Amino acid sequence: MTILRNVRLFPRTADTAAVDVEIEDGRFSSFTSHTPGTTSAGAIEGAGRALLPSLGDVHAHLDSNRSGQTFRPHTADGTLHGLIMNDRENWRAGERSVRDQADFVIATIIASGGTRIRSHTQIDADCGLERFSGVRDALAAHAEVLDSQIVAFPQAGIVREKGVRDLLDAALNEGADLVGGLDPLQYDRDPVAHLDVVFGLAEKHGKGVDIHLHERGSAGVFTIEEIAHRTKALGMQGQVTISHAFALSSNPEPEVERIVDILAEAGISLTTVAPHNGVLPQRSLREKRVALALGEDGQRDYWSPYGDGDLLRRTWQLAFTNGHRRDEDIEACLDIASRGGAQVMAGARPEGTALVDDARFGLGIGAPADFMLVTADTVTSAIMDCPADRDVYKGGRLVATGGRLVGGKH
Numbered sequence: 001m002t003i004l005r006n007v008r009l010f011p012r013t014a015d016t017a018a019v020d021v022e023i024e025d026g027r028f029s030s031f032t033s034h035t036p037g038t039t040s041a042g043a044i045e046g047a048g049r050a051l052l053p054s055l056g057d058v059h060a061h062l063d064s065n066r067s068g069q070t071f072r073p074h075t076a077d078g079t080l081h082g083l084i085m086n087d088r089e090n091w092r093a094g095e096r097s098v099r100d101q102a103d104f105v106i107a108t109i110i111a112s113g114g115t116r117i118r119s120h121t122q123i124d125a126d127c128g129l130e131r132f133s134g135v136r137d138a139l140a141a142h143a144e145v146l147d148s149q150i151v152a153f154p155q156a157g158i159v160r161e162k163g164v165r166d167l168l169d170a171a172l173n174e175g176a177d178l179v180g181g182l183d184p185l186q187y188d189r190d191p192v193a194h195l196d197v198v199f200g201l202a203e204k205h206g207k208g209v210d211i212h213l214h215e216r217g218s219a220g221v222f223t224i225e226e227i228a229h230r231t232k233a234l235g236m237q238g239q240v241t242i243s244h245a246f247a248l249s250s251n252p253e254p255e256v257e258r259i260v261d262i263l264a265e266a267g268i269s270l271t272t273v274a275p276h277n278g279v280l281p282q283r284s285l286r287e288k289r290v291a292l293a294l295g296e297d298g299q300r301d302y303w304s305p306y307g308d309g310d311l312l313r314r315t316w317q318l319a320f321t322n323g324h325r326r327d328e329d330i331e332a333c334l335d336i337a338s339r340g341g342a343q344v345m346a347g348a349r350p351e352g353t354a355l356v357d358d359a360r361f362g363l364g365i366g367a368p369a370d371f372m373l374v375t376a377d378t379v380t381s382a383i384m385d386c387p388a389d390r391d392v393y394k395g396g397r398l399v400a401t402g403g404r405l406v407g408g409k410h
């Protein structure tokens with residue numbers, strides 16, 4: 001058993017009372033009031049720090065990343081196709097192998113407070129499974145300190161580029177957890193063919209789906225309806241995620257509410273990377289029990305100069321882009337970054353359980369003891385200040401401190 005003394009759970013005020021925490025078999029087993037002045041042999045001293053649930057990067061691109069490498073000016077033309085081709089022309093010029101770069105970013109994400117990652121990996125006629133394999137091996141090497149999933153992602157389309165279906169099929173045979181997709185209507189220009197391949201492979205392999213959907217307005221509505229139809233027809237409720245879902249930020253409010261109802265009925269979850277131009281209706285999604293997770297996309301790569309692997313800073317960005325000021329709204333962003341991500345990665349939830357259930361993940365008895373300790377008055381102040389001193393625990397074990405993995409190279 002591990003005993004953690006004198007910590008403040010998810011503190012909402014600076015005078016939130018401290019507790020002592022017991023952890024057994026990697027899970028929270030008790031929370032009791034802390035009595036100042038007492039000692040306990042072998043216990044970890046929390047020193048009044050805030051205990052927050054660990055975070056997750058549930059939309060990562062570990063293979064599309066130059067974090068820690070020499071900064072290079074942005075060279076893409078701004079169109080989606082131009083961005084895709086800019087990456088294709090330059091990714092081999094990276095200063096580290098895909099595997100080494102993925103190792104570096106995984107360490108950064110864990111040290112920032114993350115204990116779960118869902119990474120897309122590009123699969124196309126240019127790179128085949130090379131990028132997938134590098135990310136898969138890096139994630140597998142961190143299995144003891146990280147929950148992870150990998151999406152076989154057809155970055156350059158399925159219809160536009162030949163041979164991609166078979167490459168996706170091979171990646172699923174070699175360990176990919178989900179099938180990806182990309183703008184079936186506006187990029188691949190054949191939504192039926194694109195979605196038939198995605199859902200056909202998901203059905204064949206018994207895997208989930210996570211589709212990039214940048215389509216806005218009525219185009220995005222059309223594709224979401226097509227995805228929901230296939231999800232229900234295959235009984236895949238809880239197994240399908242739509243990433244970005246810009247249709248929810250680019251339609252009139254009644255239409256947005258109708259789409260949220262469609263997502264709820266089909267059990268489709270969402271991820272956002274907190275962009276300025278794709279704010280999702282958090283309150284409505286929460287009320288209608290649509291799971292929402294936070295991710296980071298790549299970091300300072302051939303797509304954009306943004307991103308640093310710090311999940312607490314990305315949580316700040318989520319609050320900022322939503323224009324939140326009230327503590328409860330900002331705390332809800334941390335909930336999206338933590339329990340929301342855990343729910344999305346867990347897939348279908350048991351009948352009758354809450355959207356985010358503290359006994360399954362979070363700060364409840366029986367939940368995995370995945371958390372971080374930070375010096376902060378409250379949850380909101382932790383998000384505003386992004387304190388550098390974070391101790392990160394996975395299953396009750398310290399896995400990162402001082403910005404570094406325990407025992408890690410980085």
Ligand SMILES: [Zn+2]
Binds near residue numbers: 243
């Ligand atoms: Zn992405």
